[in-house]
Amino acid sequence: MAQKHRGPLAEFWKRFRKNRLAVIGLAIIILYVVVAVGADIFYTYDFITGNQIPNAFSGVGSTGKIDDGGVKKAHLYLMGADNFGRDVAGRIIHGARVSLIIGFVTVAFAVIVGGGLGAVAGYYGGKLETVIMRGADILLAIPNILFALAIVAALGPSFRNLLLAIGITSLPVYVRLVRASVMTVKDQEFVEAARAQGATDFRIILVHILPNCMAPVIVQATLGVAQSILSATSLSFLGLGIQPPSPEWGNMLSEARPYLISAPHTLIFPGLAIMTVILAYNLMGDGLRDALDPKLKR
Amino acid sequence: MDNTQLSIRDLRVRYVTEDETVNAVNGISLDINEGQSLGLVGETGAGKTTTALSILKLLPKPTGRIESGTITFRGTDLASASEEVMRKIRGNEISMIFQDPMTSLNPIFTVGAQIAEVIGLHNKLSAEETLKRAGDMLELVGIPRARSNEFPHQFSGGMKQRVVIAIALACNPKLLLADEPTTALDVTIQAQVLAMIRDLKQRLNTSLLLISHDLGVVAQVCDTVAIMYAGEIVEYGALAEVYEKPLHPYTEGLFGSIPRLDLKRKRLNPIRGLMPNPADLPSGCAFHPRCPYAQDACAVTVPATTEAEGRKLRCLMYEGKIENRMRTSNG
């Protein structure tokens, strides 16, 4: 009796599911995305960036009177308030939105541009490949955070520059990755067959070769989101990223730093948020790697 | 006269994982005498490697286990022996060589060191003496002693396999287990390595258990042959006799499926069907779904091992339980 044959997607999901940690990671990510997308439902942007000085440093779970456009109401500070009386939990939720955007945009940019360059390098070879790979080597020679730091320091701190900096520093990894994959796949017979049918290079690369290179890219992309978020928060912490009062977990930590002794909750919660999201992406990336790796058979 | 080195009786070995249980070896018995060479032949998945690994208790832990049976080596039952006893035997009294020479040697140690290691492990000798002996072994397998200090990647596949053989024979074992030693090599190199095994075996009077799926390879080296199918030995006797006149339908099928230079045949005659999944064996005789002579009883009754024409066989035809249609078709 032959074993049931599952489609590759179902097979992949079965393997992924077995890894409990990875599933937890996925769950956390989904939670964050939902919360981030619906951030305004919970707390309005104005509210979390506006000053509510009388409530400064309110403790966790305390209630205070806030001034909502002239009307005074009671408000529950789930995670306490920061030095301006702003709701920490609210700022964290809005910060989640920022972090997730940064993560996705930078990685998408790096995958598309880096992957595209890598595909071209791997497929055509020759001088083109040498130029592209030398470029990638040079970019890789500068450590990521340092490079991003230099770019933002040079161009001035802003959201756009942050995205640009992190996007550029994430590029070279995908150039290398996709080039290696393309080189392995392009000599296989089905590519020759497609060429014999008259397919253009563009079509061959896009339709035939690239889908077979996706696995390592997906894994790297997931881990890359984690790295991007870490870089973004680090740079914001140094004052080079998102500027206050816009909430970003890194700049929240930098603003709260002088109050380590008097109001530790302003430091603990944002940090936990950063750690949890990055952990979640790492867990999922690991899980994806294990599930997509054909060599791993328990 | 009892010069039996190795005696296996009713060995059963299983691999147990969380998904399934694989019945790899299902009750085999065999004997190897001093100086004898037994060929264990069968397709991939028949249980040959598992048998060899069981002798040295090198089954993967924790999945592989010897369920029952005895493996008696010169008076000691290996199946129930302690790990300490086994370690004294491995490499020393029973050695094993494996299929892929490319990966069997540790890449960061010199070949000389790897041979010396097994010598030093089982003998109390000075460092000098050990190295000298290691050099001797290299010479024995046709590699200049001066190459002792080279690394495995500096040798070709055939030479690596010779180093592997040198390691295996360094302590002059009574029994050598060879698992597909030439399968990964070119045909010409294959011949050389086989000739060397044959020669050394004779010189050192080592018994040999040679595992192969290749009938030709076995014929070059062995005097006795046991055909394995789905974890059982279905035919077992003197090589010349079995090859001349196979009695088991599976053996007949094996011979029928190889190309022959001396007969004009338009087509090859493979055995129809596939080897069964060891986790899900057929009822009755394991071969019956593919057997051209199968009858009703074959799906129900498990054949016992009987003797016929000087060999051991597992087939209901030789138990007299069913009609022997093979003789009638061969005349």
Place this chain on the structure above:
Amino acid sequence: MIKYIIRRLFQLIPVLLGVTLIVFTLTYISPGDPARLMLPQDASDIQVAELKHSMGLDRTFVVQYVHFLFGYDGPGDSFDYKGLWALDLGRSYVSNRPVFGTILERFPNTVLLTMVALFLSIIISIPFGIISATRQYTKTDMAVTVAALIGISVPAFWLGMMLIWVFSVNLHWFPSLATPSNLWSIVLPSITLAAMNTAVQTRMTRSSMLEVVRMDYIRTARAKGLDEGTVIRVHALRNALIPVVTVIGLQVGQLLVGAVLTETVFSYPGIGTIMVDAIQRKDTPQILASVVFVALVFALVNLAVDILYAFIDPRIKAQYVGAAKKKGGLFRGSKA
């Protein structure tokens, strides 16, 4: 072997040039006019242009890049410098001290911190990685795996602050400010700095061991009659550690970079604090010099690791030494 080293050094030069070019380009395109910023607000355009000229900032891109590398000798002496190859890029806008002077002064402090962190990371990661691998699927393995996962997910600067909060503020075991003269004060920053590295190395050691233990030559070793302890120690470990050593080497570079973030949290006087202060004060020459310096050191460290790797793994060494003896060598596969 020397040939290999020389060849690798040669390969490094274009990369180093590329790095300097990139860093220089960044400053070149950076908005803002240093000349204007240095003069009082009511300065006329002519005055700004004059100052710009004497600073050498009105030349073309290529000319300025050449100055950057080899030195600038302008009218007057106040803005002259000898260039990157002499480690002289002029003076800080803020302190007026030579930028590289400050860097070289503080660099040893960063090295100290990095070395302590490296040491800590090695003595923790390797044993735990091995234990985790040899006890795969047990509770110990799970614990180590989770700890390592957390380690790679924790932002260093936050970890530093949390450690200060627990061990300094609450338990008073350690000071919250670190100085190189007080080794005890370096403990917390080292742990902070080492955390990510330790985690990465532990995972690497674990996965490398798991892979090696499945190799055929381990089976050969067991078949020789060796006991499991010897098999792991002598045969598995040495092979498993090869990729781990490379990773550790590469991590040295990452440690240097990580120091940038960690030092500020502890106000430790190393290059990190220099860089961060310079950023906050928009002291462009200082930022530039610091970034270039760290990038160059990083590249050199990686080169050193590459070369070291060749010593450890005989296969790599043979590839490069043997390549020189290509034709008719013994090395490239004698036939059986």
